[in-house]
Amino acid sequence: MKKIVVVGEILVEIMADSEGQGFREPIALTGPFPSGAPAIFADQAARLGQPCAIVSAVGNDDFGRVNIDRLERDGVDVSAIRIDQDRPTGSAFVRYRSDGSRDFVFNIRHSACGYLEMTDSTQRVLETADHFHVMGSSLSSPEFIALNVETAEAVKGRGGTVSFDPNLRKEILDTPGMRKAMVRILQLTDLFLPSDEELTLLTEASDHGAAIQELFGLGIKAIVHKNGVKGAHYYDAAQSLFRPAFVVEEVDPTGAGDCFGATFTSLWLRGTNIEEALELAVAAGAKAVTKRGPMEGAFDLQTLQAFKLEQREAP
Amino acid sequence: MKKIVVVGEILVEIMADSEGQGFREPIALTGPFPSGAPAIFADQAARLGQPCAIVSAVGNDDFGRVNIDRLERDGVDVSAIRIDQDRPTGSAFVRYRSDGSRDFVFNIRHSACGYLEMTDSTQRVLETADHFHVMGSSLSSPEFIALNVETAEAVKGRGGTVSFDPNLRKEILDTPGMRKAMVRILQLTDLFLPSDEELTLLTEASDHGAAIQELFGLGIKAIVHKNGVKGAHYYDAAQSLFRPAFVVEEVDPTGAGDCFGATFTSLWLRGTNIEEALELAVAAGAKAVTKRGPMEGAFDLQTLQAFKLEQREAP
Numbered sequence: 233m234k235k236i237v238v239v240g241e242i243l244v245e246i247m248a249d250s251e252g253q254g255f256r257e258p259i260a261l262t263g264p265f266p267s268g269a270p271a272i273f274a275d276q277a278a279r280l281g282q283p284c285a286i287v288s289a290v291g292n293d294d295f296g297r298v299n300i301d302r303l304e305r306d307g308v309d310v311s312a313i314r315i316d317q318d319r320p321t322g323s324a325f326v327r328y329r330s331d332g333s334r335d336f337v338f339n340i341r342h343s344a345c346g347y348l349e350m351t352d353s354t355q356r357v358l359e360t361a362d363h364f365h366v367m368g369s370s371l372s373s374p375e376f377i378a379l380n381v382e383t384a385e386a387v388k389g390r391g392g393t394v395s396f397d398p399n400l401r402k403e404i405l406d407t408p409g410m411r412k413a414m415v416r417i418l419q420l421t422d423l424f425l426p427s428d429e430e431l432t433l434l435t436e437a438s439d440h441g442a443a444i445q446e447l448f449g450l451g452i453k454a455i456v457h458k459n460g461v462k463g464a465h466y467y468d469a470a471q472s473l474f475r476p477a478f479v480v481e482e483v484d485p486t487g488a489g490d491c492f493g494a495t496f497t498s499l500w501l502r503g504t505n506i507e508e509a510l511e512l513a514v515a516a517g518a519k520a521v522t523k524r525g526p527m528e529g530a531f532d533l534q535t536l537q538a539f540k541l542e543q544r545e546a547p
Numbered sequence: 548m549k550k551i552v553v554v555g556e557i558l559v560e561i562m563a564d565s566e567g568q569g570f571r572e573p574i575a576l577t578g579p580f581p582s583g584a585p586a587i588f589a590d591q592a593a594r595l596g597q598p599c600a601i602v603s604a605v606g607n608d609d610f611g612r613v614n615i616d617r618l619e620r621d622g623v624d625v626s627a628i629r630i631d632q633d634r635p636t637g638s639a640f641v642r643y644r645s646d647g648s649r650d651f652v653f654n655i656r657h658s659a660c661g662y663l664e665m666t667d668s669t670q671r672v673l674e675t676a677d678h679f680h681v682m683g684s685s686l687s688s689p690e691f692i693a694l695n696v697e698t699a700e701a702v703k704g705r706g707g708t709v710s711f712d713p714n715l716r717k718e719i720l721d722t723p724g725m726r727k728a729m730v731r732i733l734q735l736t737d738l739f740l741p742s743d744e745e746l747t748l749l750t751e752a753s754d755h756g757a758a759i760q761e762l763f764g765l766g767i768k769a770i771v772h773k774n775g776v777k778g779a780h781y782y783d784a785a786q787s788l789f790r791p792a793f794v795v796e797e798v799d800p801t802g803a804g805d806c807f808g809a810t811f812t813s814l815w816l817r818g819t820n821i822e823e824a825l826e827l828a829v830a831a832g833a834k835a836v837t838k839r840g841p842m843e844g845a846f847d848l849q850t851l852q853a854f855k856l857e858q859r860e861a862p
């Protein structure tokens with residue numbers, strides 16, 4: 233089995249219990265939930281039995297422990313999670329508005345995971361990567377951009393593969409050097425996993441068909457275009473496939489794209505046939521939204537397979 | 548009316564709804580409550596009509612706004628609260644254990660209020676101080692220690708006064724330079740406001756009577772020893788007084804010492820007779836514990852006076 237490594241943020245998420253705007257008065261909240269897009273990706277991959285590690289840092293506090301405990305329990309290699317003695321674990325407060333948009337209060341950049349310190353454990357984990365997953369949300373500083381680019385180059389250099397989920401917050405793309413870094417990552421990418429309008433965000437072409445050809449021209453071998461409730465498209469040089477989403481009751485969409493991506497990537501690395509991989513990824517995305525909390529909706533392969541069969545047999 | 552200035556942390560507090568240990572699984576929480584010992588002190592002083600300013604910083608986020616809104620509404624001069632565009636507002640997660648002790652997860656040192664940047668507004672506010680209050684919890688870095696010592700010296704130099712609440716977390720006293728800074732602050736202090744064992748924490752003497760003489764020897768003019776439910780003692784060269792606590796139902800003790808201190812300090816600055824000032828300070832402490840949230844228990848003078856009368860008349 234090929235080992236996936238991802239570099240990026242580990243956070244706790246604190247969720248408002250009620251819909252509404254922002255955090256300007258005391259309201260009912262629930263947390264801490266383990267979170268951070270790359271951590272959710274790693275957790276979902278590990279739940280499928282894929283060897284997986286995350287390079288990150290948490291504070292020496294309960295919010296760090298809640299994350300390490302969860303990741304370790306689910307089988308993630310946590311040896312490259314540094315425990316920072318000075319900075320706190322990152323956090324994100326999230327409140328949904330009635331229209332589905334979200335208000336946040338973040339503590340990420342100046343939290344433990346916002347600072348990179350190469351340790352022997354980090355080095356060792358990076359060297360064991362067969363596959364490197366780049367999460368766009370983690371390209372948060374020149375140091376992290378450099379580490380992602382260098383690691384992607386090293387993994388490719390030794391015959392490994394790279395996947396890339398742009399997972400963009402708009403404010404991140406506008407930071408200096410970010411667009412250039414994104415394009416460099418694209419050039420190293422084998423498997424590209426954009427959501428919605430991210431498909432054309434980094435291409436010259438604004439038309440989907442032309443954008444896909446442009447991405448293939450950069451060396452990308454496969455594209456999975458995640459469109460949430462509108463289903464998912466798969467494209468490579470030989471074929472294109474579409475799978476509609478499963479209909480579920482949405483409790484909390486956070487983390488669904490990461491569970492989808494980790495499932496597709498893990499199965500793609502094992503050589504599962506593409507149709508099956510796509511359908512199980514769609515199943516992982518659907519299951520993820522049924523649970524409150526960003527990492528709570530990661531399930532094992534058996535559960536995803538059973539869910540898929542159940543859904544396909546439903547009247 | 549004399550203007551009080553305080554330098555130090557502004558935080559939000561997020562409170563666990565249930566008693567228990569720590570934050571290692573998702574639990575029900577309530578927040579954000581405006582908080583930070585010096586901010587509570589400033590808010591209580593302002594509610595009594597005392598001119599008061601705080602020198603601090605918050606992030607450009609809802610947690611900053613919830614604090615500035617509250618302080619401004621209650622009459623605190625907020626012109627020296629810097630809005631940091633990069634760092635988040637500080638936070639403290641608090642959970643009570645069944646024995647009354649507390650577990651915390653802090654984000655303070657690397658939050659907006661952990662960094663000092665002198666601005667024209669800060670300078671202006673510091674120069675208008677008739678009275679400077681030093682909060683021990685705010686002596687969190689060499690820069691903040693230096694600013695507190697310099698400001699205390701400047702205020703004393705122009706004929707103003709200084710109060711000092713050691714408000715110690717044990718880990719803070721052990722940081723390099725801290726004990727020396729505490730002693731220097733003591734030498735500049737007119738009104739000393741220790742709680743419980745803090746009375747003898749900085750003195751050679753371990754006996755209360757000897758400690759009080761030692762503190763007078765440093766130049767301190769008045770000592771108010773806060774002992775929570777055990778009442779409060781006042782000492783100066785001419786007299787000593789004791790006031791028992793009022794009996795109330797304790798909902799949340801956080802902030803009670805700050806409300807007590809702000810009330811006594813404000814009334815002392817106005818020349819209110821000591822017995823009345825001490826009794827109203829005890830009333831402020833009692834009222835503070837009846838409200839959930841660290842700053843929620845700050846009341847105006849009329850309310851404290853009415854409460855005091857009511858309590859003294861109770862059978």
